[in-house]
Amino acid sequence: MTAASESGSAGAGASPVTPSQTVGPFFGYALPYEAGPEVVPGWRPDAIRVRGRVLDGAGEPVPDALLEIWQADETGEIPRRPGGLARAGHDFSGFGRCGTDPDGGFWFTTVKPGPIGAAAPYIAVLVFARGLLKHVFTRLYFPEDAAAHAADPLLGDVPDERRATLIAEREGERRYRFDIHLQGERETVFLGF
């Protein structure tokens, strides 16, 4: 967030960016909502289920984290319509939110996004938590897309030994697991946005 944007808009009159602060431990009654993890209802035949845990540098669960996901639909189209809060009807809003449970666990039901351009299909993932003074930004890729991963521009920028942290594990038919290690030997790759 340091460099001026390519648009050159950060010239005269540019305002300094508001600093981030931690989400703290007490967001649980304010930010999560019941339908938050259900980007699409789990009963839909094309629904996938993603689950995982958020872990700290000692491998302990992070029970006060909040995850947000944002993604294209199954055809690779980025949704431009509301509905992420209300989940009314069958519109796909592309947004999901889930707080972690006492074991650091989270889950989402959604659809697998289609590819966009040269990028392999992925879901954008944000993690907020007590102890994170600024959220972290990552991507969830799917294990069956190995060929596309080889050509993916972002994965090409990631050191080989860390690439696996961005790829979910297959747990069954349309079921995936994606653990997030904030720190430690298997620290997830986080993006500098």
Next chain:
Amino acid sequence: MDKAEASPHPPYLYPGYKSTVLRAPAQELIMPKLGPDSVELTSPVFGHQELGRRDFDLTVQHPGEPLGERIIVTGRVLDTAGRPVRNALVEVWQANAAGRYPHLGDLHPAPLDPNFTGAGRCLTGDDGRYRFITIKPGAYPWGNHHNAWRPAHIHYSVFGTAFTQRLVTQMYFPGDPLFAYDPIFQSIPGEKDREKLIARFDMDTTEPEWALGYQWDIVLGDTPTEAR
């Protein structure tokens, strides 16, 4: 803006705030050569029909009126060029006037207020403006270190036009004597940047015989390629 200017954000690791020690990423963040992708350069869209009409008023969520000092908090959500961010979802949450959250994990022996939950939300208007009516939150102790107290604050969560602009932060009140002792506030390296989190008391926002007014603008980070 000087390109070499440091980030306004706190570092991930700030040992004075103990919880960062095992949660701060230790590896360098990866900046893709191509920058953020099309998904990351867009943001979820939220609509008025998804929000309650009175979600912006934290003082009317229960049968009775909450205790404490009634305040109006308003401001604009802007980009770094000063342009308003319209239709941005702004969510807030806070302690009650006694410094207590209605959360099972909050062990502060201060009273809960049956007429105050302390969560609200709204969408910004065409001028980027949000507005909340609430109660001034109290300071509260936390276990970070001996005699640790958080300055009074309201938590904010804001969506921009890109997922990369997502911001969660805290708004503070002017003149709080706890600023110097609070590692969360002090984790922001630049003094001017810290001051960006302090609202301004505003007599023009204050409503006679009813509520004090505060102004606080929020500036979201650049979308790295301004996909407009």
